[in-house]
Amino acid sequence: MSTSRFAKLIDLAQTQDSARRRDLLREVTDMFFETSGAQSQRESALFDEVLQLVAADMQDSVLAELSETFAGASNAPAGLMRDLASRSFDVAGPVLRRSLALDEQTLLNVVRYQSQRHIKAVAQRDTVSEALSDAIVEHGDDHALDALIRNEGARLSRNGMETAVDRAQRNAMLHEGVVKRGDLPLDLLNEMYFVVETRLRDQIMTRNASVDPATLDAALARSRRRIKKVARDLTMETRQAQAFVMAKRASGELNARLLVSLYREGKHTYFLYGLAEMTHLDHDAVSELLARRDLDGLAMICRAADIERPLFVTLAVLVCGGDDAMSRAEEFGRMYNAVPVEAAQRAMRFFKVRKTAGQESNAA
Numbered sequence: 001m002s003t004s005r006f007a008k009l010i011d012l013a014q015t016q017d018s019a020r021r022r023d024l025l026r027e028v029t030d031m032f033f034e035t036s037g038a039q040s041q042r043e044s045a046l047f048d049e050v051l052q053l054v055a056a057d058m059q060d061s062v063l064a065e066l067s068e069t070f071a072g073a074s075n076a077p078a079g080l081m082r083d084l085a086s087r088s089f090d091v092a093g094p095v096l097r098r099s100l101a102l103d104e105q106t107l108l109n110v111v112r113y114q115s116q117r118h119i120k121a122v123a124q125r126d127t128v129s130e131a132l133s134d135a136i137v138e139h140g141d142d143h144a145l146d147a148l149i150r151n152e153g154a155r156l157s158r159n160g161m162e163t164a165v166d167r168a169q170r171n172a173m174l175h176e177g178v179v180k181r182g183d184l185p186l187d188l189l190n191e192m193y194f195v196v197e198t199r200l201r202d203q204i205m206t207r208n209a210s211v212d213p214a215t216l217d218a219a220l221a222r223s224r225r226r227i228k229k230v231a232r233d234l235t236m237e238t239r240q241a242q243a244f245v246m247a248k249r250a251s252g253e254l255n256a257r258l259l260v261s262l263y264r265e266g267k268h269t270y271f272l273y274g275l276a277e278m279t280h281l282d283h284d285a286v287s288e289l290l291a292r293r294d295l296d297g298l299a300m301i302c303r304a305a306d307i308e309r310p311l312f313v314t315l316a317v318l319v320c321g322g323d324d325a326m327s328r329a330e331e332f333g334r335m336y337n338a339v340p341v342e343a344a345q346r347a348m349r350f351f352k353v354r355k356t357a358g359q360e361s362n363a364a
Helices: 003-014 018-038 041-055 060-071 078-085 089-098 104-113 116-123 130-139 142-149 158-168 172-180 186-191 198-210 213-228 236-251 256-264 268-279 283-291 295-304 309-320 326-337 341-363
Strands: none
Touching: 018 041, 018 060, 041 060, 041 078, 060 078, 060 089, 078 089, 078 104, 089 104, 089 116, 104 116, 104 130, 116 130, 116 142, 130 142, 130 158, 142 158, 142 172, 158 172, 158 186, 172 198, 186 198, 186 213, 186 341, 198 341, 213 341, 236 268, 256 268, 256 309, 268 283, 268 295, 283 295, 295 309, 295 326, 295 341, 309 326
């Protein structure tokens, strides 16, 4: 290291005057970049040590400038970057998003102990390892999770993706990022079908149509294993409703007229289990669909199960409710006709798995 550069570093380390320290810090920063290609390992370490020492006493406004300057540098001082990464978000943000000098352990510590804004910045890095993604899924809020799942450079584990889907089913903000994620397993993608809006449903149907039968079967098997992990306790009313529906099915009386009667009599649990049985779905999926008054979803399951158009229209009128429901019957009929039968049946294979796996789990 030349005598002048060394003297400048010593001067910076020893100067107490704040204004002078800021000026010297900028000079030393410029010097670092001017000489970066010619620095020895020892010189680089000395630069790093002095910059850390001085930065420790600087105001955030100065540190934010320093962070922005070094964030994109491939040879940025690692110690300084670690220090800046743990400061306030205005300081840490650029470094967390862009600095290649940060090691994974430092990033993991930021995710575990810093703010949600810090976590979101880590989720936006060009590359995010699977271990780091798992930590973001565990500690991050939905804004951080959304940034992660939209990041094509982030690798997510199967467990991380399952958690993302579970959370997305409760927060519409996550829908688009989850559905558009190219490496989301097919079984998890289809769990989003009844939750998302029509344009995203179309994307799910398109992806289903693009896979070969072997891939589809493998996805169905994964879906079955996932669902069987959860055993549901049955209430007395639920048991009675199930027994009633099974008896009606055995006697050939499980039909449109019966469902309409059950709904109008206020026997909604019986109605839900009856509709679930006729459409080959599990009770929860049907219940969630009707709670949202999801007429597109209702049309899809009725179409896939070969339930006749008049029954769908009647169900749509009942579920939609309101004074104008009857006047919309023609609209409901067009909605039913617009659903492609083959595409609906393909998507429904995943939802039939939910019912089968649930029954096997309860029987175990």
